[in-house]
Amino acid sequence: MGTIRVRFIIVALVVSFFAVGMAAFLNYFKYKSTISGIVKSRVLVIGRNIENSVQASLSVGMQFMELGTMNQLLQREKASDRLIRGIDVFDQTGQVLYSTERTRVGEKVVNAWTEAAARSKSTEWGTEAADEYVAGISLKNNFDLTVGYLAMRYSAEEVDRAAKVAGREILLASIFSFLGIALVAPLALIVVIRRFERDLRALEAAASHLEDRTEPALPTGSAFDGAIGNLRSSLRDANGALDDLRAKLDSVS
Amino acid sequence: MLEKNYLWRIYWRLAGVIMVCVVVALAVVSYFSHRVFDRELVPETEQKAATVGASVRALVLKATGYGIDFSQLYGVEQTFAEVFEENPEFAYMAITNTDGNVLYARGTEPIGARTHFRNPVVLQIAHETTDLSKAARVGQQYIVSMPINNDGKPLGVLHVGIDAAFVDHVLLEVLLDVLVVLVVSLFFTLELLNFMAGARLASGLGEFARQVDRMKAGDFTATARIRANDEIGRLLRRIDSAIDHLNVRYEFLAGELQDKVRTATAQRREALKPAQAALEAITKRLRFGSAPQAADGDEMNLNRIRAPLFAFILAEELTRSFLPSYVNQLIVAIPGISPQVVIGLPIMLFMLIVALGQPYLGSWSERVGRRKAMLVGAVVATIGFTGTALAYNLYDLILWRSLCALGYAMVFVAAQGYVLDRTGQQNRAQGFALFIGAIMVATVCGPSIGGILADNIGFRASFGVSALMSLISILAIVRLPATEAVLPTGKPTRGPRMREIMALVVNRRFMTLTGLAAMPAKIILTGVCFYLVPLYIVSIGNTSSMAGRMLMVYAVMMVLIVPLSASFSDATMRRDRYVSVGLIISGLSGLLLLLSDSFLVLFGVVFLLGLGQALSIAAQSALVAEHCQEEIRIYGHDAVYGVYRLLERLGNALGPLIASLLVILWGYQGSFVALSALVLFCGIAFTIATHGSEWQPATPAHP
Secondary structure (H helix, E strand, O other), rough: OOOHHHHHHHHHHHHHHHHHHHHHHHHHHOOOOHHHHHHHHHHHHHHHHHHHHHHHHHHHOOHHHHOOOOOHHHHHHHHHOEEEEEEEOOOOOOEEEEEOOOOOOOEEEHHHHHHHHHHHHOOOEEOOOOEEEEEEEEEEOOOEEEEEEEEEEEEEEHHHHHHHHHHHHHHHHHHHHHHHHHHHHHHHHHHHHHHHHHHHHHHHHHHOOOOOOOOOOOOOOOOOOHHHHHHHHHHHHHHHHHHHHHHHHHOOO | OHHHHHHHHHHHHHHHHHHHHHHHHHHHHHHHHHHHHHHHHHHHHHHEEEEHHHHHHHHHHHHOOOOOOOOOOOHHHHHHHHHHHHOOOOEEEEEEEEOOEEEEEEEEEOOOOOHHHOOOHHHHHHOOOOOOEEEEEEOOEEEEEEEEEEEOOEEEEEEEEEOOHHHHHHHHHHHHHHHHHHHHHHHHHHHHHHHHHHHHHHHHHHHHHHHHHHHHOEEEOEOOOOOOOOOHHHHHHHHHHHHHHHHHHHHHHHHHHHHHHHHOOHHHHHHOOOHHHHHHHHHHHOOOOOOOOOOHHHHHHHOOOHHHHHHHHHHHHHOOOHHHHHHHHHOOOOOOOHHHHHHHHHHHHHHHHHHHHHHHHHHHHHHHOOHHHHHHHHHHHHHHHHHHHOOOOOOHHHHHHHHHHHHHHHHHHHHHHHHHOOOOOOOOHHHHHHHHHHHHHHHHHHHHHHHHHHHHHHHHHHHHHHHHHHHHHHHHHHOOOOOOOOOOOOOOOOOOOHHHHHHHOOOOOHHHHHHHHHHHHHHHHHHHHHHHHHHHHHHHHOOOHHHHHHHHHHHHHHHHHHHHHHHHHHHOOOOHHHHHHHHHHHHHHHHHHHOOOOOHHHHHHHHHHHHHHHHHEEEEEEEHHHHHHHHHHHHHHHHHHHHHHHHHHHHHHHHHHHHHHHHHHHHHHHHHHHHHHHHHHHHHHHHOOOOHHOOOOOOOOOO
8 A cells, every 4th residue: 555545544533533533522522511400400490499599588687697497498399309419508608507417507618619709790609529529509688799609509419410420421432533534535546546556556567667668558648648648758868878979989889 | 936836735635635535534433422422422311301300300399299289280380491501411300190190391302102102111111109200212302200209199201302413512512623623733734744745855856956957958967965865865976976976077188188298299299289178168067076064954954944833833823822821810919909910910011021032032142152042042941831730729820820931031042043043035035934934834833722721631741741842852953953053244133222222212114104003903913812712712601722722713813824925915015905804804903892701703803813914914013124224224234124023023022911900991802892992093003104105115117
């Protein structure tokens, strides 16, 4: 197989690898972000129920720090979806006021939560840790002032499991597609460059007889016919001149 | 020229075949992805529907708990509407009574829904006391049904319909990115064809054509070149061998004749005269011996700059679509400076360092050597990209971006010098076409791929990819020839002096070209493309990928239109008109946002800006040589063009600053409009200023 043909095939394989790889990458991450979005919005539905209850309490004049039934409400909402590991309500300093786990009350939440909540342009916010995701809602009073934050911790396992399954299948589909290209592309390229290779062969054939001064007939229609003709006539001319000189020298002896 | 077109025809055919293969492969990947999406996303969405349904059911039970009759609830449809707003994948919601009759409904009812609701299995759901929900495919929807049961007393069933086509909608978004991948793949294919095969093939065939021409002209001097071990290399070796053979014959015959003449008697010497005449005729007509060693392999070496340049520029271009959003994320309050200006600060600083550094880095790269200068630049930029990826806040980000800018300026100038060193008058345009080609392809591929990466793997990891690309460019730079090709007659280049800058800044003709055309063109380019588009697109709820696609539209326009406008403006010699029209079109682009702030209009803005810039960009610098001949005579070509480039690049730095100030005053849309109005004004002023007879192109002398 010619070196140039090999190079063209390598180009085809590199480009196909890039395109198929990018497509797999895009599909995988789209799947992961979609499934994350679905799971997060599912958790936020529960959060909205809690938010509505808090706002109803605040609107009748209760203090945010003194919502007596809050812990029970959080427990009840947590039980409504197996995905949720725990629910916390914390103030703007990050101190937990209410929680489904009593031990967490009074503790500080990690900085990433308060930063994510402060950075968010809407009332919803979220963070992702290695094994646990957090979906949050900024709790506002009737004057649209943020009084605290609601954080629902849920397992990353569901998203990770789904992403792993999808990722494996997308990867397999990509590998098979790439292998398909690796088989088909070289054949297709050989068909496309056969004329170019024929032209090159014609050139090589012409060049291989430059020294022995024979001029075998070449396939016509090559893109290099003119060049081959010029090459031959130039060499013929030079050799002719040297032959003439040889003859003249020989005639003297 | 024959072999160039011949090769390009082959390239396009190859690119076509590769693209067909890629499209088929992408279709296969998309098909299987769709299957996975369908299978995995639907159950998850059904669970979500069950959770949403439970929330709605709680409201219903709360109302019935207050004693309101189940069949006369108020506001149920409005609640359904609110659910649809927050969950676009839900297409239908209904509550049926225990007989399966619809009491409340909203959305598009799927065909067969009524029959489904009266199905005994579904009716049985109303009697369930647990939170159980059941899903079934009905028409074009998946219906999730759950009981509404008040302490054991069945009231009815709540149904939530999920549009089966929602998976298609999700995949449609991926499809746009896949299209971007396809366009990038096409450019990538052409670039790779050139890098892996084309450069050697083109130089090989070029060498063959030159060899044939030399032989046709009677030049049979032997060259001692190392040939590549491929088809063209073998061919050239055979020709070299034939020439060597001829040279040996010639040397032998000439030596033999000389010997015979030296030892011959007078009579014999007379007999040798025809042979002597024949040798004289041969030496007159044909040339034998060794060819001079000049510019050996320079064409091949020139082509070798393309790969490292492409990889390096791609590293920077990858960041275009998301850099402002990243800065926004790391922003810290700087007293007295608006956050809008702070976001533009790293871009501004980058452009300023490039603008001020380039004139002086040119002579530095000449001193230390182009390859070494490129290596240093790429290493500095790689450190910059890595630091940017790990940046703690805005302050260190500015430092890292400054390193990127310094590295960029070094590599850019050194690569430009590399091309200049290896080209003469006859092939300089070809050399710069290669240089600009690498940059343009990187501009097409970079922002779109960068946007996709940023959306999926995050800003920091995307900067990591840029660092990796920069690192790859270092590997390619190392492979460049270590020996420098400095032209013996070439004067060392220098940056413009302050005296020259001051003199040219107050020169009316020079400033008409620079202040009314070159600078406004750069201001709108960086202000709109590098600052406003990425920020505005994200501010209206779109992604960095979309910003990347927009910037790709601009780059594609440049790739397609610049060669055409350059050749047309050269042919007509009315370059000023191209600049005028280009500026006016650029100026009109942002005004489109006065009509609407829709996404399609923004597409139109970028399209028109790309068109306007493409029309004017090639003609602008040519106009300097055409109309500032007096200034070139006084200050020299290098000084005039040095000041022109300096001011043009200062325009690059001013763009984000002006745009950010305008955002403070009038918001994003106002900034687009005001920036465009400024360029429109400059375009009209330029048209009026270049209307006089002194601006008419010189009439070519008739023979």
